Amino acid sequence: MKLPENKSETHLYGITDFLLELDALKHIERRSFITGGKRRENSAEHSWHLAMASWALADYLKLELNMETLLKLALVHDLGEIDAGDTFLYAKDRSAAHHAERSCLQRLDDHPGNTIHGLTDLWEEQELGSSREAMLLKAVDRLLPFLLNINNDGKPWKEHSVTKSQVSGAHAFIAETFPEIHLWIMHNIERAVAKGWLLPD
Numbered sequence: 001m002k003l004p005e006n007k008s009e010t011h012l013y014g015i016t017d018f019l020l021e022l023d024a025l026k027h028i029e030r031r032s033f034i035t036g037g038k039r040r041e042n043s044a045e046h047s048w049h050l051a052m053a054s055w056a057l058a059d060y061l062k063l064e065l066n067m068e069t070l071l072k073l074a075l076v077h078d079l080g081e082i083d084a085g086d087t088f089l090y091a092k093d094r095s096a097a098h099h100a101e102r103s104c105l106q107r108l109d110d111h112p113g114n115t116i117h118g119l120t121d122l123w124e125e126q127e128l129g130s131s132r133e134a135m136l137l138k139a140v141d142r143l144l145p146f147l148l149n150i151n152n153d154g155k156p157w158k159e160h161s162v163t164k165s166q167v168s169g170a171h172a173f174i175a176e177t178f179p180e181i182h183l184w185i186m187h188n189i190e191r192a193v194a195k196g197w198l199l200p201d
Contacts, residue, residue, distance in 0.1 A: 080101020084100035150192065163198065
């Protein structure tokens with residue numbers, strides 16, 4: 001196919017190629033099931049849900065933060081999984097995934113069609129940052145799969161024999177930053193154990 005001679009049209013071909021690179025996130029399957037349990041969600045769906053949930057909880061908690069930054073962090077949050085795939089929260093070793101995801105972000109940042117300034121910096125902020133926006137994002141990122149697991153009678157937990165202490169430990173950090181969210185999670189952990197969705201310790 002012959003590319004157009006017009007410079008702006010040629011650049012648009014680069015941008016659209018970059019957009020197709022981003023589309024690959026739809027192919028990354030996560031462990032959580034969508035409501036109703038008919039299929040697993042993909043990482044692109046999770047990123048959208050994360051953005052909406054972060055927005056909703058920021059308003060509910062009346063947090064003073066930069067909403068544009070919060071939504072951008074949510075949207076870039078899982079981009080590294082395009083190359084690295086999804087890593088199960090309760091996997092024994094998650095360190096390799098971090099490096100693979102960072103490499104993916106650098107690849108996307110260097111893509112000739114990328115027009116998003118500071119793509120890697122945004123990813124680093126959501127991954128390692130301590131801003132109010134990053135802290136909320138980390139909490140909501142743990143809340144959403146937990147919510148889906150509760151909705152689906154603990155299906156992924158039962159598949160992988162996940163225990164109460166594993167889930168409690170993975171969500172413990174939320175107690176300091178967002179105690180109301182943490183209290184809700186702890187209440188539902190107890191319910192999940194009582195229902196047989198989580199293994200007791």
